[in-house]
Amino acid sequence: MWRNSMTHFGLLARAFHWGMTLLIIVVLLGVELHELFPKGSAVRGAFMTAHFQGGLLVFALVWVRLLNVLTDRAPIIEPVLTAGKEKMSVLVKFGLYFCMIALPLLGVLDMQAADKPLTFLGLSLPVLIGVNPTMAHDLKELHETVGNFMIGLILLHVVAAFWHHLVLRDTALQRMLRPR
Numbered sequence: 001m002w003r004n005s006m007t008h009f010g011l012l013a014r015a016f017h018w019g020m021t022l023l024i025i026v027v028l029l030g031v032e033l034h035e036l037f038p039k040g041s042a043v044r045g046a047f048m049t050a051h052f053q054g055g056l057l058v059f060a061l062v063w064v065r066l067l068n069v070l071t072d073r074a075p076i077i078e079p080v081l082t083a084g085k086e087k088m089s090v091l092v093k094f095g096l097y098f099c100m101i102a103l104p105l106l107g108v109l110d111m112q113a114a115d116k117p118l119t120f121l122g123l124s125l126p127v128l129i130g131v132n133p134t135m136a137h138d139l140k141e142l143h144e145t146v147g148n149f150m151i152g153l154i155l156l157h158v159v160a161a162f163w164h165h166l167v168l169r170d171t172a173l174q175r176m177l178r179p180r
């Protein structure tokens, strides 16, 4: 039940996948919606806090998820993917994991360089960079660019999931759902 079977991802993999999907949606809504509220307002602050804390939680959890990926063989897709589609799917997955690691790191570097140190669930974080306003500006830009790139990757990933299910009619999406 916890581990992957030949046909379906196990409960652990599914809980991680759908839990982290929800968490990343909260992270993205937090940063997109904060703009709607005036600077200095409590709601704007709360949306950004959701962005920061949710993003750091993604960073903490992604390692456990990667350990799970490396120790539990993924269920097979039927019919088997062509080599080109297989390569594309590995590339997108790699990109998603890369963003889940790089974005929180860039976020923390940006905040520390901008002299706005933050805590994670009340714990102070190691200092990775000294105060440097020019660097902070560049890091913020880079974080935003990679963040928007990740939104594109997620959209591609979701369209691909439905395309596999509805057009190719293979078991790619079914594997990530509860077995019937």
Ligand code: HEM
Pocket (backbone or CB within 6 Å): 024, 027, 028, 031, 051, 052, 053, 054, 055, 056, 058, 099, 100, 103, 104, 105, 106, 107, 108, 110, 111, 118, 140, 143, 144, 145, 147, 148, 150, 151
């Ligand atoms: C999975 C984690 C994360 C994702 C997907 C993510 C994504 C994004 C996106 C899409 C934007 C907006 C880009 C734009 O407006 O064009 C953004 C902005 C920002 N993020 Fe993140 N981020 C993550 C984690 C973090 C963390 C952990 C921090 C801080 C420690 C952080 C700090 C910021 C800051 C300061 C901004 C600029 C907000 C503004 O003033 O407009 N992010 N992020």
Ligand code: HEM
Pocket (backbone or CB within 6 Å): 017, 020, 021, 022, 024, 025, 069, 074, 089, 093, 096, 097, 154, 157, 158, 161, 162, 172, 173, 174, 175, 176
């Ligand atoms: C924030 C949103 C999402 C992120 C970051 C994300 C990330 C990922 C990652 C990293 C994997 C690879 C799992 C592994 O290594 O075994 C994966 C697999 C998968 N995801 Fe998502 N996902 C998201 C949303 C969704 C949504 C909304 C759907 C469905 C509509 C979906 C469907 C799937 C399916 C079917 C797989 C298995 C594909 C395969 O093994 O090739 N994902 N996802």
